[in-house]
Amino acid sequence: MLIPLIQNETLKIIRRKRFAVVIAILFVILALVTYSQYRRLREQQNRNWRAEIQQRVANFQNMMRRGRLNESYARGLRAEAGRLQFYLDHDIEPDKPTGPLFVRGFANASGWLLPLLVAMFGADIVSAENAEGTDKLLLTRPVRRWKILTAKLLTLFMFATLTLICGAVIAYAISSPFLPSGGWNAPTFVGFQLSGNSVSLDSVRQLPLWKDTMIAYGLQWYALLAVAAIALLLSVLFKSSAAAIGTMLASLIGGTILTRISPDWTAGKYLFVSALPLADYYTGQPPPYDGMSMLFCISLLGAWAIVATTISYAVFTRRDVFG
């Protein structure tokens, strides 16, 4: 029943060249990052990684001793220092520039990039029809409005998924000529937790890299679906695509700045942007506010997505369509 409608929506996204632009952006960014990784690899042919990591940990500790740091920044430093110390203690080199680690790193690095890209085609999926006047035809065919919106939402989910997969595939493909491409089974450690002033290692577990990567991507995927649902709402509410995309960008960037500069405004933890970098929190970066467990973040994103979708349906199926 919905298949032909999804086919239509897919065709429209492709013909609007939205997806092509997204892939191009991913390609350019990943190529640049790969190049920098490659240079690092070349420069450090016979480096002493232990010394390097020790130096970094020492730097972090100095910064914290000198004090006068923003609380959320200090927490980040503390967590990272604890994580690096753990790798030193176990004699495992973290952050080695390899293809698989590069792919794994993309799950985190893309925490902000991918939501922006998803917002790019999400925010105009309804508003563009309105702006171009095509909704008058779309909504006067023998198909109920809720079905049309459902097709649009599913198509958006599909493209959000595809964007993430393409990101991972491009990251691997682009890095494989330059970085060592093996190492999917390398051990990684997850579960670092900040308790008070020290990093707790009680719940640290070892995982093969591929498994760790799957989890990080799974979380990122979940976050992207939530972003897609919110983008759909903006697209329904705004008549112009530019306004919808602009609002999405503003809330992503503004929300992030807000959580960084005023960590004592604790209501900020209910913003969806606070919970968005799920993969970062999974890796060990502390969330900006206390009490933001992984479960809390996942539920919060889910709640935002459900509320946004409910409003989208309520508005879209009822509203008057004027020119």
Next chain:
Amino acid sequence: MTELTPTLTASNLTKTIGHKTIVDSVSFELQQGEIFGFLGPNGAGKTTTIRMLVGLIRPTAGSVRICGYDIQQNFEDAMRCVGCIVENPDLYRFMTGRENLEHFARMLRVSNSEIERVADAVSLAHRLEQRVGTYSLGMRQRLGIAQALLGNPKLLILDEPANGLDPAGIREIRELLRRLAGEQQMSIFISSHLLAEIELTCDRVAIIHKGRILREGSVRDLISSRRDMELRVDDVPRASVIARERNLTFRTDGDRIWLAMEEADAPPLLSALAEAGVKIFHAQRRAQSLEEMFLEATGGETVD
């Protein structure tokens, strides 16, 4: 013989936005095979009425039935009987004509062979592979009509279909519409602000002004029979006296006088004028303009 359900019934359609009533208790019916004209000046409420007919906006009061289905309760069944253009023929400019038709064919679940049929009907087959963004307004109007014809609907609703078409195109589309109404018993609803267009295309017409239907009737009664006699004479006051004696409605302007009358009344009037010594330089029967009809219908209130 089966009982005839009207293809389209609008009862007491009303739309109020804020305190402004844009469409006010509009009712009409369309029978099978009938072409119905909706005639009114800019801002009369034609497009708003059409938006209510096809479910784009919810009437403040009143209801619409298409092929017996209420569009609020049975939207899908009702809309399966309709093809429409609302306001402008806006299609996806970034896709080709064919992709646009395929898009809507998929929603209707009609086969792709339909596409060739409707494209031929509006003579657009040769441009189907080009992007709609490259089309002229007339071509987009044709594509819009083709799209409306997909799936052979029982009812066609076209908002100002003559927009953007050249005279030959207008004639071609008019012939197509008459053929569809005649051969396939399609009911067609056309809105327009052009009196001549409605007169040539439609069987029945409703005249809408400021959201209200002022008159409704056959094109013959409402438009064709209402012709003025325009005279240019040397002595307008004298001619006026004679017209008044004969109980004719008239108005004057400079050396001209316009009289509303039936064709049969013309020869006696002309003789009477000649006998009275009024010199007639020019005499012509001409259709009332839309504006004049409104003047008559509203009793002097001007069209703004």
